[in-house]
Amino acid sequence: MxxxxxxxxxxxxxxxxxxxxxxxxxxxxxxxxxxxxxxxxxxxxxxxxxxxxxxxxxxxxxxxxxxxxxxxxxxxxxxRCGDIRRTTQDKLRDIEARIKELQTWARALRSLIRTCRAGQTIEQCRIVSHLEKQHRVTVRAKKRT
Amino acid sequence: MxxxxxxxxxxxxxxxxxxxxxxxxxxxxxxxxxxxxxxxxxxxxxxxxxxxxxxxxxxxxxxxxxxxxxxxxxxxxxxRCGDIRRTTQDKLRDIEARIKELQTWARALRSLIRTCRAGQTIEQCRIVSHLEKQHRVTVRAKKRT
DNA sequence: CTACACCCTATACTAGGGTATCGAGTCAAG
DNA sequence: CTTGACTCGATACCCTAGTATAGGGTGTAG
Structure with missing residues (x-):
C-alpha cells in the first residue's frame, strides 16, 4: 500500500x-x-x-x-479503443514522414560525400561549392522533434 | 554590382x-x-x-x-576537402542514428496498433494497458533533431 | 526545542532558431 | 525642414521538456 x-x-x-x-x-x-x-x-x-x-x-x-x-x-x-488507435496512427504517420525527410537528408549528404576527394583544396571542394551555389532553397524550417 | x-x-x-x-x-x-x-x-x-x-x-x-x-x-x-568531408560524415552518422531510433518507434507503434480492435472499450485497449504496464522504461530523453 | 529533511510558490535558466518590440538615431526625398 | 523609412542595440518572447534556485513554511526525530 x-x-x-x-x-x-x-x-x-x-x-x-x-x-x-x-x-x-x-x-x-x-x-x-x-x-x-x-x-x-x-x-x-x-x-x-x-x-x-x-x-x-x-x-x-x-x-x-x-x-x-x-x-x-x-x-x-x-x-473507444478506436479513438486511441487513431491518435496512435497519427503519430505513426508523423514518424514515418520524419523518417522520409531524414532519409532525404541522408541521401543528399551521401551524394555530396561521394563527390569529395580528401586531398583537394577547399576551393575545389564540391560540398562547399554545392552549398554556396545559388539554387532554390529548401529550408523546411520548424517542426522537428 | x-x-x-x-x-x-x-x-x-x-x-x-x-x-x-x-x-x-x-x-x-x-x-x-x-x-x-x-x-x-x-x-x-x-x-x-x-x-x-x-x-x-x-x-x-x-x-x-x-x-x-x-x-x-x-x-x-x-x-583540405577531407576536413569538410569529415564533418559531413559525422552529420550523416547522426542522421542515420536518428532514423534508426524513429524506425524503432514506428515498429513499436505498428505492433501496438495491430493489437487494437476499434470497438473495444478503453479498459480492454492493449495500447493503454501497454503504456500503463510496469516494465523497464526506455526513455532516451534529450538529443533530437 | 531544535535540527534537518522535506515541501511550497515563483522565477529563471538550458538549447535551437529565430521573431517582436522598444526608444532613439540616421538617411533621403520633397 | 520635415516626414517616413530605415537602422541601431537591447531586451523579451515563442516552443519543448524539463532543471535550478531563492526564500519561505512544515513535519518529525531526538
Missing amino acids: TSQQTIGQLAQSAGVHVQTIRYYERRKLLSPQGRRPSGYRLYDEEAQARIRFIKHAQGLGFTLREIGELLSLRFKTGT | TSQQTIGQLAQSAGVHVQTIRYYERRKLLSPQGRRPSGYRLYDEEAQARIRFIKHAQGLGFTLREIGELLSLRFKTGT
Missing part, C-alpha cells in the same frame, strides 16, 4: 524529479488527489501508473502535448 | 529577416564588412553567398553550430 504519497515519495517511486511532477501538473498531465492543510500535495497510487504512461509514451516518441490527449481520452468515459 | 548593401537590402536579396542577419552575427556566422560612421552595417556580396551556404546547410539538416564549424573550415586557409 503506497496510498497517499507525498510528492517526494512519488518522485522516488516513479523515478522522476520532484520538479518534473510539478511540471506535469502545470502541463495538466497529472494532479494530486488532494492536499494537506499545509498545502503539501498528496497522490494516490494511480499517479504512478500515470507517470509510467507518460514515460512509456515518451519512449514511443509522443510529445507531452500528445500524451495529454492520450490521457484525456483514457480517462474520458465512453472512449 | 550589389556591393555595399545595408542590412535591409541584404535581408531582401537573401530572403531572410533583418533580425535573422543580426542573429547570425551574434552566432558569429556572418559579420558586416564594415560600418558607416553612423553604425549602419555594410555588407559585400560575399555575405549573400554566406547566407546561401547557411540556408542550404540547414536544408541538409545541419544546425547553426555545425554550420559555424563548416564556415570556419571553409574560410580557414589550408583546409
Whole structure:
C-alpha cells in the first residue's frame, strides 16, 4: 500500500524529479488527489501508473502535448479503443514522414560525400561549392522533434 | 554590382529577416564588412553567398553550430576537402542514428496498433494497458533533431 | 526545542532558431 | 525642414521538456 504519497515519495517511486511532477501538473498531465492543510500535495497510487504512461509514451516518441490527449481520452468515459488507435496512427504517420525527410537528408549528404576527394583544396571542394551555389532553397524550417 | 548593401537590402536579396542577419552575427556566422560612421552595417556580396551556404546547410539538416564549424573550415586557409568531408560524415552518422531510433518507434507503434480492435472499450485497449504496464522504461530523453 | 529533511510558490535558466518590440538615431526625398 | 523609412542595440518572447534556485513554511526525530 503506497496510498497517499507525498510528492517526494512519488518522485522516488516513479523515478522522476520532484520538479518534473510539478511540471506535469502545470502541463495538466497529472494532479494530486488532494492536499494537506499545509498545502503539501498528496497522490494516490494511480499517479504512478500515470507517470509510467507518460514515460512509456515518451519512449514511443509522443510529445507531452500528445500524451495529454492520450490521457484525456483514457480517462474520458465512453472512449473507444478506436479513438486511441487513431491518435496512435497519427503519430505513426508523423514518424514515418520524419523518417522520409531524414532519409532525404541522408541521401543528399551521401551524394555530396561521394563527390569529395580528401586531398583537394577547399576551393575545389564540391560540398562547399554545392552549398554556396545559388539554387532554390529548401529550408523546411520548424517542426522537428 | 550589389556591393555595399545595408542590412535591409541584404535581408531582401537573401530572403531572410533583418533580425535573422543580426542573429547570425551574434552566432558569429556572418559579420558586416564594415560600418558607416553612423553604425549602419555594410555588407559585400560575399555575405549573400554566406547566407546561401547557411540556408542550404540547414536544408541538409545541419544546425547553426555545425554550420559555424563548416564556415570556419571553409574560410580557414589550408583546409583540405577531407576536413569538410569529415564533418559531413559525422552529420550523416547522426542522421542515420536518428532514423534508426524513429524506425524503432514506428515498429513499436505498428505492433501496438495491430493489437487494437476499434470497438473495444478503453479498459480492454492493449495500447493503454501497454503504456500503463510496469516494465523497464526506455526513455532516451534529450538529443533530437 | 531544535535540527534537518522535506515541501511550497515563483522565477529563471538550458538549447535551437529565430521573431517582436522598444526608444532613439540616421538617411533621403520633397 | 520635415516626414517616413530605415537602422541601431537591447531586451523579451515563442516552443519543448524539463532543471535550478531563492526564500519561505512544515513535519518529525531526538
